[in-house]
Amino acid sequence: MLMNETPDPPELGMTPLLAAAELQDHLMTVTNDLERLQRLLDDAGEALSTHFYSASSHVHGLLNGASEGGDAHAPVLQKVMLDIAGAITALQFQDMATQLIAHTSQRLRNCADQLARDTFGDDEDGATVVEIAPLRPNPVTQDEMDAGSIELF
Numbered sequence: 001m002l003m004n005e006t007p008d009p010p011e012l013g014m015t016p017l018l019a020a021a022e023l024q025d026h027l028m029t030v031t032n033d034l035e036r037l038q039r040l041l042d043d044a045g046e047a048l049s050t051h052f053y054s055a056s057s058h059v060h061g062l063l064n065g066a067s068e069g070g071d072a073h074a075p076v077l078q079k080v081m082l083d084i085a086g087a088i089t090a091l092q093f094q095d096m097a098t099q100l101i102a103h104t105s106q107r108l109r110n111c112a113d114q115l116a117r118d119t120f121g122d123d124e125d126g127a128t129v130v131e132i133a134p135l136r137p138n139p140v141t142q143d144e145m146d147a148g149s150i151e152l153f
Contacts, residue, residue, distance in 0.1 A: 016119070017120075020115055020116075023115060024115050030108055034105045034108070035101075037101060038098060041101070042098070044094065045095075049091055055080075056081070096140045099140050106134050107133055110132065110133035113128070113129065113130040113131050117130055
């Protein structure tokens, strides 16, 4: 299914069992998409972090040389360091997004599991396992980012 497509509505007269199975499939598809998004964000966050730390290290080296030799480029290098520090703030987005995706995935998985258990019951292998839903309604209370001191994990 393409991102801008909407799923077909359940057919009229569809049995509740079939409708529940289709709903469960959609929930699992969304969960898988969120997990894929999580991997993409993790890769992007790791690449950003590596490049920012590398750039910061190079600029620190230039700043140390500039301060010892009275280089006229020192103010520019200090501005670059401020820009790098500000850009690192964006890495907080990856952490917040990761928490929200994990939280949403757990909720969706719980819904899909409960639907399967309630609709299809237990099978010959035993009781249906239902993943526990998150206890908190939202893992991230922050909804914007501002520049400031940054602590990376």
